[in-house]
Amino acid sequence: MSLRRHLPHYLMIAPFMILFAAFFLYPIVSGLFYSFHDWNGVQPPVYVGLGNYSKILQSRDFNRAMINLATYIALTVPLGILAALGLALLVDSFTPRWSNLFRNAFFMPVVLPAFLSATIWRWIYAPNFGLLNTILGLFGVGSVNFLNDTGTMLYALIAVDIWVSAGFNMVIILAGLKNIPTELYEAARLDGASKWQQTVFVTLPMLGPVLFFVFTYGFISAMQVFDKPWLLTGSSFASYGGRRNALLFPVMDMMGRAFGGVKFGEAAAYGFLLTVAIVAVTALMFAIRSWRERT
Numbered sequence: 001m002s003l004r005r006h007l008p009h010y011l012m013i014a015p016f017m018i019l020f021a022a023f024f025l026y027p028i029v030s031g032l033f034y035s036f037h038d039w040n041g042v043q044p045p046v047y048v049g050l051g052n053y054s055k056i057l058q059s060r061d062f063n064r065a066m067i068n069l070a071t072y073i074a075l076t077v078p079l080g081i082l083a084a085l086g087l088a089l090l091v092d093s094f095t096p097r098w099s100n101l102f103r104n105a106f107f108m109p110v111v112l113p114a115f116l117s118a119t120i121w122r123w124i125y126a127p128n129f130g131l132l133n134t135i136l137g138l139f140g141v142g143s144v145n146f147l148n149d150t151g152t153m154l155y156a157l158i159a160v161d162i163w164v165s166a167g168f169n170m171v172i173i174l175a176g177l178k179n180i181p182t183e184l185y186e187a188a189r190l191d192g193a194s195k196w197q198q199t200v201f202v203t204l205p206m207l208g209p210v211l212f213f214v215f216t217y218g219f220i221s222a223m224q225v226f227d228k229p230w231l232l233t234g235s236s237f238a239s240y241g242g243r244r245n246a247l248l249f250p251v252m253d254m255m256g257r258a259f260g261g262v263k264f265g266e267a268a269a270y271g272f273l274l275t276v277a278i279v280a281v282t283a284l285m286f287a288i289r290s291w292r293e294r295t
Contacts, residue, residue: 032272033295035271039128045265053266053273057273061245068154069250076161076165077215079210080161084165085207086167088177089199104198106166107168108165109164109166110167110168121232125146127145130146153233153242160230172210172214180206184202223274223278224274225251240255240260280287
């Protein structure tokens, strides 16, 4: 009787559950299965136990990709949030008309297709005739090949990522600024607080949950970086990561093993290692935040 009464409800959620199982649960389970097998996508998979995981952890490309990723996250996430916070405070200080104009302008890089953003920055970074080298030439600085010099490639990518992500983070932070009660600022002004003191002691504490969300989202996105370095270096499955693997990242290495080396078992294991790392660090950040709220 209970089943008959709730049958219409089950039927309404059935399409979602079927799609969820087909396009989410099944890929996870099958990926976990293939991560313990040597499989090229054609021949039957051969069980190798933890062999794929061992190969990945011992490979030079994995070590290089993780070093690049650690440096990239350490610089991109905090600098991107600082840039977004500065833009949000700037836009919030304008009148509504000008605020909307600048908000849309700063958000524009977010909606640009990845290949178009890469094309723009490849022109900016181009040696000799690129915009950045032209400006540097005015100050007597020689031409720099930003996307082929191992000393500048990673920092060039970081600049592109901040340019793309700052607009999205700015909109999130701007929404948080709008929710701060004006009474807090009025009380701070009556106590003689300057603009800087209001920002430090009112704005930033009230933006705590928003900044935590932006930081967490930025970290997860940075862990999965793929399209920007791939496009900036003109990579293919036969050759990727740029000169001396200066822009090699885990997802790029995973895709290269799968579609370049036809090692789908190793790629599946790579994906699970990356997933575990993302989940572990994200859980740690939530645990630290929960602990700070209790103390």
